[in-house]
Amino acid sequence: MNHTVTKVHPDDNVLVALTNLEDGNKVSYNGEEYTIIGKVPAKHKFVTRDLLPGDELFMYGVLVGKAQSFIPRGSAITTANVKHAANSFEVGERKLDWQKPDVSKFTNKTFLGFHRADGKVGTANYWLVIPLVFCENRNIEVLHEALVNELGYGRNQNKKVEVSRLIDIYKKGKNITEILNADISVEGEEAKKQRLFPNVDGIKFLTHEGGCGGTRQDAQALCGLLAGYITHSNVAGATILSLGCQNAQVEILQEEIKKRDNNFSKPLYILEQQKIGKETDLISQAIKQTFAGLVYANSLERKPAPLNKICIGLECGGSDGFSGISANPAIGYTSDLLVALGGSVILAEFPELCGVEQNLSDRCITTDTAKRFGNLMHAYNEKAKAVGSGFDMNPSPGNIKDGLITDAIKSAGAAKKGGTSPVTDVLDYPEMVTRPGLNLLCTPGNDVESTTAEVGSGANIVLFTTGLGTPTGNPITPVIKISSNTILYNKMHDIIDINTGTIIEGTETIEQAGERILDYIIKVASGEIEVSAVRHLQNDFIPWKRGVSL
Known part of the structure; x- marks a missing residue:
């Protein structure tokens, strides 16, 4: 270069x-x-x-x-x-020939994961505590306070900030300038207790603002998303708190779980406050059942698994003018490697596929799959236009400042994350991945909404490229942060895991970077490396209401 x-x-x-x-x-x-x-x-x-x-x-x-x-x-x-400006697209002839990458370096490699009864293999082992409706969020917070620190999962939960130093300065009558220039420390607290359950990576509390008050479709979608997390390969079981009268009924959740795993056998404890009565009784039962679930989860151990058990979510956020020529094509090559090995990858963020629809449509393995992709893209864009927006309004001020001045430029670079393999399936939110290969998932371009959705569809590793920097993570799936440029990597090395600025500098090819990333994925999937988002407990979780979100 x-x-x-x-x-x-x-x-x-x-x-x-x-x-x-x-x-x-x-x-x-x-x-x-x-x-x-x-x-x-x-x-x-x-x-x-x-x-x-x-x-x-x-x-x-x-x-x-x-x-x-x-x-x-x-x-x-x-x-x-x-x-x-972007070209229109139509369903045409299938173009399914692709040059598979050489995977000889990885053919016999495995990772150490948690094997589930449905045949999936997790890269982590979590217990979930979930409210079916926002009315239960306060009770979830009580459970969080009772369990997390006591069981040794409080590391880095809060930043220890040296506020006492500022208090002393203020009491001495110092002015605002001296306060602003004061030297104070901001450090992450280490765990105060050793983990009681060493084989359990954590207890995750998926609070949200949904479950009632919206449309019935929103409630159904929320239950589908939550079912995706409960049946996820990185989850051992879950505790569910329901109020009782909300739109997101327990029966809907159970139906969505059955759609994803007809023989679901994980421990699942469901407590309904209006049936149980006193709040203290609800909390007591929830704590005891969660503790019993953790005992079960701790009995599970990592065992070797083939790489085709890995499902990668592909995400970008805070993109810059280098994202589409370094980080995105690098993970695109990683995607092709994993597909060639029999694994699964998810390319989402439909507003950021504007202008490259024809290429993706042509790569769909069947005409029906291509038609579904086209219908979802068209319907989504029309909804955006109906409220005075549209895909062309997707680039953020940060994107524009760093060279992505039209949505089509941003999209063409973002699509590089998906590599060159055929599209085996097109999914509507919050459907689950069932086929190996490249899957297209309808989500917003919003980083957290899209990452939340990819994990709900089955991603047990997420590759997240960024040119400007972002701390985004997920409660149950390791989110590997990849910088498009070396300046960002050096500036924000506390939240960035991998640098692909080497491609811009000419010291590494896209293919070399892609292989390096796959090697890193294997170590993360095996629990050998703890990524920055996990280390900082960056538990971002935002369900998508099917309104307009770009």
Whole structure:
């Protein structure tokens, strides 16, 4: 890779700046010289020829925008001179040929996981405590306070901040400037107790704001999502608190569990407050039953499992102009490796697939699968438009600042996470993965809503790429944070696990990075590495109400 500029696809009429380019700088690519007009910050793009108003802009080999004004050769594209544009798509011929990567390095490798009765294998072993309705959140908090620290799961639950230092300064009559300049420490507390149950990775409390007051469809979807977590390979069992009168009834949850596992046999304790009566009795029963469940969960041990038992969720958040040329294609190659080994991967965030629908549609293994993908994309975009939005409004201010100025540019780079393998299934939220290979899951582009959904559909590892930095995690599945650039990795190394800035710097290829990531996944799946999000107890959990969320 040229260390000043690069072109992602031969058909592109933009080049990506790998370093800051100043007005008048001369840069060369493939023997052609360009003179920079104005400034082109690193991660941004400049045009390789003069563009007139209405001329099309191509990146990643697809239409990503149209010029709104004259853009001279060598000038940066911005939100002022380019608007979003993307090609339409239709169900066409199947294009299922793909060049499988060489997986000889991984063919005989295994990971140490928790084997479940349904044949799945977990990368972790958690007990869940779940309210069926937000009315039970306070009781969940009581259970959290009673169990977590006492059983040794309180590590890093709270940050120890040296506020006493500020109090002393204030009492001495010091001014605000001295307070702001004071040196105080912010440290994570270590566990005060040794874990009573060493084979149980934690007790997770999935509080939420749903279960009643919304539509019946919202209640059904919530129960489906919760059933996905209860039947998840990383979960040993669950305690459920129900009020009794809410929309999300126990029977709906049980039906959703049966859809996902007809022979469900995990311990499941369901307590209904309006039947039990006194709150103290509810809490007492919940604690005793949860403790009994933990005893069972602790009897389980890690055992070898083939890599095809791994299901990876693919996610990005806080993306930048390098995400689509380093981190995303790197995990795309990891995805292809795992698919070739018989595993499963999930590509979600449908608003961030705008403009690449034709490629994904063509890769669907059946015409019906392609039609379902098209229908879900169309319906989602129309709902967004109905409230004055649309996929074109997806890029965040941070995305735009760092070079992703149209949704199509962002989407074309985001889709690289899915690699090049055929699409074996298309799922609507919150359906579960049942087929190996690449699965498309309808979710918002919102980081936490999408990650929550991918795990609910079966992801037992999540790869999360970022160019700007984010602490996002999940209660039951390790979320491996991958930076697109070395500057971010060095700046936020406390929450980033892997750096792919090496690709931008030319010290590693996409394929080498992809293999390195798979090696890392195997260690995480075996419990040998604790990722940053797990270490910091970053238990982000947001169910998606099927309204408009980009």
